[in-house]
Structure formats: C-alpha cells, structure tokens
Amino acid sequence: MNKVLEINQLTKKFGSFTAVNNVTFSVEKGNVYGLLGPNGSGKSTTLGMILNVINPTAGSWKWFDQEPDNDSLKKIGAIIESPKFYPYLSAEKNLEIVADIKEVNYGKIDEKLELVGLLSRKKDKFQQYSLGMKQRL
Template identity: 60%
Template structure:
C-alpha cells in the first residue's frame, strides 16, 4: 500500500517543554487516521510540523516517496488547522473562488465540493450568515478544491452542537469512501471510534499506540455470561486461570480475560463442568476503556 506520510523520531521542544517526543508513525493511502490524545498532548504541534508551519527540533518526516520537497508535496494536501477564516460579506462561492486563485487551481469544481459538504443550496449566501457548523463545512470544501491525496483536519468538530458533529462525521465518511486519505486530530474518543480505521494515541507528546482501531489489544476483552446457577458459575470462573476480575452487573456476570479464550471453547468447558449457559457474549473493551488503560500505564 502506498505511503503518504512518514514520521521518524520527530521531536519538538519549546524551551523546557517537550511538546512532541520521539514520535514515529506511518500514514498509508486510503485509510482514515486519528491522532488521539488529551488537550496539550502534542497533536496540533505534530500537524503543524508536517505542514511546515512549526519547525521541528530533531527527527524527520517525509511526504510520499521521500523524493518530493515538502513545498511540492503540500500541493497534494488539503488542511484545516485553524478556525475557518473567510471574508464575511462574500458568498460561499465567492470565497471559494478566491481560494482557487490562491491555490492556483481552476474554479470548475466549486459546486462539486459544496455539494459534498451539503452547502450547494447556500452557495450564494454570505459567509456571515453561516452557523459555526456551516463555516466548518465550507472550510472542508475549500480544503478539497485541489483534489488532495490527503485531507488533514485538526479537531474538526470542536465547538459544534450534536447535529453539526454528526454532519462533519458523515462528510468525513463520504470523502474517505471516495479514496481520499484522512488524518484528523481529536481529543474525542467517540469521534475517532466512529470514523477512523487507524489511530495514533499520544500523551505528553509520547506515542502509546499506533495501528488499526480494532487491533488495540490492550487486553483480551471480557465475557458477559448468565446461567441458572450464577453463584456456581462465578466460583468456577474465579478458579479458572484464564480470568481475572469477575463482576456482577444486571443479573449478568462480567468476566475479564487474562488470556485469549473463544466463546465456543468456554461454552464447552462450562457445560462439561455441569453448568448450562443461558447467555454468552464476548466483547472487547471500548476505545475509551483501552485509552484510559494505556494512559494509566504511563503513570
């Protein structure tokens, strides 16, 4: 799979503060990546470095095959790293025409991009009449005008109401489905879990995890179980080497795994021990739970 961006031991210091600490990861074409971390974890600084608006202290990054200068590479990048800033009394279409002039691209795709972000019917409305969510969507349209290979978004839903958040997420999914690679920074676990295929988790500038969202094996997950003999079942699970904590929730037993056990094998073992299960579901912990474990492990 084609490489879009590679970071190698990237570090940025602001005086005594290390904002980005020896950060390395790779962005591959066609995926939606989330840089996830609390506010102040180094997400925006990392994006600023690769977009040439923040100077790195040490380390390297390279766009595409590494043989393209950053200046040339950025012509194939669309980015929103600040609040949308357009002329308030110009219309949406007029503002995008101005962006086309600045980017050196033809304005023939303005209506196409406005349609993607759901603003085609407001193309002749002044920017000053737009809600915050509409302003953010117009900014995304402007970032798409050069048909970028990668779209970079810094906290794209910040400050939006639930409807605005939903609209931005759906737009991201549409853009990704068209083959554009997306890199977004967010402190919202829910946002990353719903739209991203891959995640880079950082705290205090340090990478804690990088890879597919569904392969975040911080632990082995847990089973939800029920039977007509829950007290016997709980004792059996407690004595089993494959389980750690056992909890009771809403008449179900929650058994946390310390090793990988599949549902079929567990069902067979329990049956052979003389108990019949009436409910058995294996689950992974949510991204939020895994994120908290990762960050706690750093303490």
C-alpha cells in the same frame, strides 16, 4: 500500499518543555486516521509541523514519498483549530481563492459544495455560516 504521510522521530521543544517527543508513524493511501489525546498532548503541534506552520526541533516527514514543499502541500486540505476564511466573502469566492493557491481549476467548486451540502448557500457570506457549515466548507 503507497504512503501519503511518513513521520520519523518528530520533536518540538519550547524551551525546556517538550510538546512532541519523537513521534513516528505513517498514513497509507486509502485509510483514515485520527490523532487522539488529551488537551496539551501535542496533536495540534504535530499537525502544525507537518503543515509547515511550526518549525520542528528535530525529526522529519514526507508527503507522498517526497520531502515537504509547496507543491506537496497543494495536495493537502487541513484545518487546525477553527476554520479561517474571509468572513465578508461568499463560500464560492473563498474557495476560488483556495483554488488559486493550490493551482486547481474552479470547475470542481460546485461539486465539492454539493458534496458537503453547501451548494445552495454558495453565495452567502462566510460570516453567516454556522460553525458546522464553516467546518464543512
């Protein structure tokens, strides 16, 4: 089976504090995985590293069997902590910006909004959405 993500001995230290210590695992195409653990166990730090938001102290990872780069990240959709969009723009306009960044066609926006139950609210501003709606967007 193809690996979507492969992480090898990923480590993050903040001074003398080790937030993530030699994490190794892989995610195979077609499967669903979750990172579970108590507060402060390094879940968000691990995600931050593999999304190029936080620099690791050691270790490596690959997306789709290749070294991480901007092209591989265009295939990834992720939210760390809470969703961030422009509050004064509509869902549709926010997704157009995401499509521009990921270099994909706007043609799928309505389809994806329908999938998450937000098509009828696509012209509403992000700030008017409930937290659940924001997370689905």
